[in-house]
Amino acid sequence: MSVNFSPAIVRRGLFHSLRFEIACILVIGVALPLMSLALIEGGVSSDPAGALEWATQPAVVNSVLGVTICACVSLAILRRLRFFPGVAVAKSILPVLAIVFGVFVAAIAVFRLEYSNKVILTCFFAVLVVRFAIAAVRTKAKGLLYYLVPGGRVHLVGELRSAPILLLQRPSLDRLPDCAIVADLYADLEPEWERFLAEAAISGRPIYHYKQVWEAETGKVQIEHLSENGFGALVPSFAYQKMKRAIDLGLSILAMPFILPVVAVCALAVKLDSNGPVFFRQRRMGFRGREFFVLKLRTMTEGHAGEDRNLSITQHGDKRITRVGGFLRRTRLDELPQIFNILRGEMSWVGPRPEAVSLSAWYEAEIPFYRYRHIVRPGISGWAQVNQGHVADVVDVNEKLQYDFYYIKHLSYWIDMIIVLRTVKVVLSGFGSK
Structure with a gap:
């Protein structure tokens, strides 16, 4: 099993990081639109204090707090959606944002809060554009890169075509790129591979049982036997x-x-x-x-x-x-x-x-x-x-x-x-x- 990857794929971590998303959403999706509105509404060219006066109005403050919360909630939802197989996150962006901002507008109506249509609409479209831009950047990089530890039933993951996969040739972390390591943790692995997994875990690398990866990439559960949930129980919450x-x-x-x-x-x-x-x-x-x-x-x-x-x-x-x-x-x-x-x-x-x-x-x-x-x-x-x-x-x-x-x-x-x-x-x- 051998796949060639460009350096861009190995260094894709920035575009998939939470900090990158938060920065883009809050700066480009919220802060910049607000600064633009302040310039327009506050008349800063003639009176610099006008922008501050506009920004401190109760309607503007309520709207800014609301759109900031909406941006963060939608970010959390869309990041979570990435971990479910078969979900095209880009196709979920508009529905998720519409639902989250819709709940905010409903809350305004119920509690009769002061609000600014311009702030809400401008930030909604700005966040929407930023979300699609992030999705577009990520299409140039593959998903999570998996390295497989030979042994057991890990070959089932190697047969998948939905993610970039490589087979480890030696039990060493030297020159190993940013990746997740997959192993059959129930198999009788050689001592050197056991030590390698322990060292990889200490280094902070994510290590998955092959079954977790297979289920995440296929959206199915193997049914040779009953499968417990994340709490080790058969009964759902x-x-x-x-x-x-x-x-x-x-x-x-x-x-x-x-x-x-x-x-x-x-x-x-x-x-x-x-x-x-x-x-x-x-x-x-x-x-x-x-x-x-x-x-x-x-x-x-x-x-x-x-x-x-x-x-x-x-x-x-x-x-x-x-x-x-x-x-x-x-x-x-x-x-x-x-x-x-x-x-x-x-x-x-x-x-x-x-x-x-x-x-x-x-x-x-x-x-x-x-x-x-x-x-x-x-x-x-x-x-x-x-x-x-x-x-x-x-x-x-x-x-x-x-x-x-x-x-x-x-x-x-x-x-x-x-x-x-x-x-x-x-x-x-x-x-x-x-």
Whole structure:
């Protein structure tokens, strides 16, 4: 395994450092726009005190504090997004900034604070430009550079093509560039390689178990056995699950006035397009292995309750799909009635998709640990759906389960946010629909 890297790749650390980002965001994204506004609004050419007078106005002070906090929060979110696989950070910049600044504007309205439109808008666009500039600079450098310690199953990382990788030839830190070191920490390594890892750790270099890198670069979890989370436990965070349930309820209540008219229009289209009921209910396997009836808009000429495995599988070009049903499936509008499942506590906005009871029983018989995916609430959109799309046979389900286990292992608001952002792209592109 051999890859050649230019010096620019080895010295990429500056552009990926937190200090570089903070400096760019605060200086170019906040300070320079404010100085420009002070020159314009304060009339500094005729009266130097005018700029100071303008800058100390309550509306300006409130706005400056707000945009500074927004810039820092968006920086933290986007840096976190870089550690999740398959996420094009550049595509997340505008949505993240819009959400963060939107929350700030909402806070202004709720608390009736004085504010300056010019400061908020100018800094928003300045931070936006800086974020895209940083992303553009980073495209000239590869991601994290990995050096592999030979031995064990580290070769699985060497087969990846998503990151620059080199194999260490000797256990020495001499002339080793800025990099991360990857090893199979459970393997019986030679004593010289054990000493090398200890020395590398003392020197401050990041050292990863091969499994961490493989999961981070693929977005999947190997499922030869159950995979513990970062706390060494099989049970995801109860605190976050309770918080997530509260968020699900709040969002559902807020979304109801907007979703119900859309569902009504879609229901009318379904009724006019083909004979049969507007909605259909199907038995699915849900949270903690409890069965429930999922509610969807009907998209097929034939309904099924979920007991028949063959009827539960949607094939490519399935002739049962109606004309309106095809559109509803591509746009995921057929899933909107599941907001009632969320209100009842049977589902979440984000989580592994619930399977028909017949398919779940089949998969449990074929795939070890399949039932473990029921440890979290199923969702309307999930990590597997935004990465893989619709699946049918056991081979694809095995890969889907790797995505589901990755989501469960890393269950947090960060990965939920990524799924929400990527779901928008999935809906617009029709990715993975059948």
